[in-house]
Amino acid sequence: MAKIKVARKSTAIDMTAMCDVAFLLLTFFILTTKFRPSEVAEISIPASTAQIPVPDNNILLIQVNKEGQVYMGVDDQNTRNRALPKIQSEFGVQFTEAQAKVFRLLDAFGLPISQLPGLLSMESNDRAKAKQAGLSLEVVPPNQSEFMRLVEIYRFANEEQRIEDGRPPEDRMKIAIKADKEADYEIVNEVIAQLQFKKINKFNLITSSRGAGDSGEAKE
Amino acid sequence: MAEMNIPEKGGKGGKKRSKKQSTRVDLTAMVDLGFLLITFFMLATTFSKPKAMEVNKPAKEEDQKVEEKPIKQSKTYAIVLGKRDMVYCYVGADDDPSVKVDSVTFSRSGLRSMIVDRQKAVQEQWGNKDELFVMIKPLPESKYRNMVDILDEMAITGVKRYAIIDEFNPIDSLIAVQSGNRLRPKKGFTSLEK
Numbered sequence: 001m002a003k004i005k006v007a008r009k010s011t012a013i014d015m016t017a018m019c020d021v022a023f024l025l026l027t028f029f030i031l032t033t034k035f036r037p038s039e040v041a042e043i044s045i046p047a048s049t050a051q052i053p054v055p056d057n058n059i060l061l062i063q064v065n066k067e068g069q070v071y072m073g074v075d076d077q078n079t080r081n082r083a084l085p086k087i088q089s090e091f092g093v094q095f096t097e098a099q100a101k102v103f104r105l106l107d108a109f110g111l112p113i114s115q116l117p118g119l120l121s122m123e124s125n126d127r128a129k130a131k132q133a134g135l136s137l138e139v140v141p142p143n144q145s146e147f148m149r150l151v152e153i154y155r156f157a158n159e160e161q162r163i164e165d166g167r168p169p170e171d172r173m174k175i176a177i178k179a180d181k182e183a184d185y186e187i188v189n190e191v192i193a194q195l196q197f198k199k200i201n202k203f204n205l206i207t208s209s210r211g212a213g214d215s216g217e218a219k220e
Numbered sequence: 221m222a223e224m225n226i227p228e229k230g231g232k233g234g235k236k237r238s239k240k241q242s243t244r245v246d247l248t249a250m251v252d253l254g255f256l257l258i259t260f261f262m263l264a265t266t267f268s269k270p271k272a273m274e275v276n277k278p279a280k281e282e283d284q285k286v287e288e289k290p291i292k293q294s295k296t297y298a299i300v301l302g303k304r305d306m307v308y309c310y311v312g313a314d315d316d317p318s319v320k321v322d323s324v325t326f327s328r329s330g331l332r333s334m335i336v337d338r339q340k341a342v343q344e345q346w347g348n349k350d351e352l353f354v355m356i357k358p359l360p361e362s363k364y365r366n367m368v369d370i371l372d373e374m375a376i377t378g379v380k381r382y383a384i385i386d387e388f389n390p391i392d393s394l395i396a397v398q399s400g401n402r403l404r405p406k407k408g409f410t411s412l413e414k
Contacts, residue, residue, distance in 0.1 A: 015247030022254030029261030046365040048372040050273040064364070176272065181365035185301070185358045189386065192277065201279050203284070204272035207368055 015055040038130065040073070040108045046181035054206055055174050060154055061108060062195075064179035068187035069134025070147060073108025074154050074173065080104050082157035091147055093117055102127075110134045113146055137190055148194050155198075178206040181191035243295075291353050294345060297338045298355045299331075299370060300392055301362040302401045307331050307370075308388060310391065311338070319391055323399075326369050335377045354382035357392055359401045 011050060019179050043065050049062040049144040061073040074080060081104055095103065099120035111119060118129060136146045142151070158173040175195065192203065293311070300308040307330070310321045325328035335354070343349040354374065358367050367384070374382050388396070388403060396403040 012244075014249050019247045019251045019254060022258060026254055026261065029258060030405075033261055033264060045270060046368040048271065048368050049375060050271045050372070052272045052274060054270050055270040058312075063270050085267050089388050100309070122392050155363075176271075179364045181363065183359070183364040185364055185367055186360035188364045190360070193352045196277055199279070201277045203275045203293075205275055205368060205371075207273050209269075209271045 006107065012196075015182055021027045024131060038072045038108060043178055043180045045178060045208050046183075048205075048207035049210055050064075051203075051209070054176060054204060058158070058171065059174045059176045059204075060151070062175070062177050062191060063108065064177070064183045064188055065134075066180040066182045067134075068184055069132070070137060070187075071108045071110030071132065071190060072135060072147070072150060073106070074158065075107070076158065076161070076173070077096065077104055078160040078198055079154060079173070080106075080161055083153050085169045086157065087113065087116075087150070090153060091146070104188055113134055113150075137187075137194065139149070144197075145194060147191070148198055151195065151198055151200070153202055155200075174204060175202070176204040176206055273368065275371070277278065285297075295342060295351050296353045296355060296358060297335070298392075300395050301356070301358040301366045301370060302396070302399050303359070303361040303363075305366060306399065307366075308395045308399065309334055318320070321391070321395060326366070326373075331373060332377065335373065335379065339377065339379070350380045352379060352381065354379050354383060356384045357386075357388060359388075359392075359396055359403065361402050 041063055043063055048086070058076055060072070060074050063073075074083075084095065084100055084103055087093070093113060093116060095117055099117055102120045103116075106120070109116065109119060111131060111134065115133075117133070119130060122130060135150065138144045139148075144152075155173060162169075162171055162173075177188070177191065195203070232268055265353060296311065298310050302308060306323055307326065308321050308323050309331075310319050324334055339349040339352055342352040356367075356370050357371075393403055395401075
């Protein structure tokens with residue numbers, strides 16, 4: 001009996017094209033990913049069914065951690081730049097050129113302003129590790145709290161920048177509050193009360209999204 | 221195919237022949253790695269996007285204060301938030317000591333059904349469930365999460381009219397005392413209110 005010869009075929013597949021596609025996609029995702037900026041405080045945000053995306057840019061982000069410490073920062077570097085001389089004159093602190101440079105790159109901070117130059121002259125690694133005590137919410141008449149004065153400075157700086165850039169009024173800086181879910185209500189309420197005192201009545205509370213299915217169910 | 225043909229040089233003359241080696245490389249592992257990283261970046265990009273909850277507080281304009289019409293108590297519902305995720309709700313009556321206060325938790329069978337029941341009651345009495353006005357009164361010791369949850373609950377149950385109120389009436393004080401909540405905020409706070 002004559003055997004039927006089955007032609008032996010190699011099972012190796014050419015992977016080149018697949019590899020190309022994989023790395024093309026990889027490049028795309030790497031380029032489009034916006035990495036989270038180094039965080040000044042550890043905050044785990046509450047979940048809600050809200051579906052509005054957080055505005056990407058031009059926001060004043062106020063962060064409240066579990067212990068009720070308050071941190072603040074603006075994402076726009078031009079605004080930071082403009083705010084810098086005002087902070088110096090308002091709070092009577094002096095920044096060196098090197099410290100000013102660091103300030104422009106600092107996303108957020110939260111400590112009494114008098115300690116700010118100290119923070120700015122740290123090495124960047126130490127700064128990330130440094131424990132910041134939070135902005136002061138305390139109102140000492142006749143002065144408003146450092147928090148309020150800082151909000152005022154940032155808003156004013158941002159408004160100047162907006163007018164110089166010729167952007168429409170809708171492009172005003174938005175206020176976002178990112179508070180830890182375990183933060184006491186009274187602290188968040190105080191932050192909101194102080195903002196309202198500054199005639200800011202519209203806020204974005206940053207929450208993580210939650211599916212409609214499990215909403216409202218008791219957590220933990 | 222990813223093969224390169226290396227031309228052989230000088231076949232004649234009995235010269236030394238270099239060994240022919242395949243230049244094929246097995247790319248499977250590289251593809252694996254590529255897709256692993258893709259997966260990572262895909263997940264990292266799209267799923268960690270936080271959402272915003274918009275809150276509009278009424279402006280505090282002392283000079284042009286418009287006297288608002290008082291809301292009928294039969295249209296209201298007061299929700300007091302206490303510590304340890306407890307919720308106390310009642311149908312408002314400032315000076316009625318016999319008011320029935322329900323204490324519930326944040327859950328579908330708890331708070332959610334209380335709100336829905338109240339909506340039905342308002343619907344029956346006034347013919348429109350949107351007439352319901354919910355007064356949210358977080359006590360100082362409640363957590364921020366509770367406030368977000370209650371605002372969320374308003375969105376889920378479709379309550380159109382609600383407000384966060386920081387003033388407490390005698391009933392709220394009684395609830396706070398009985399549930400062991402502090403009624404006054406910490407010293408040095410809300411000094412701006414006045």
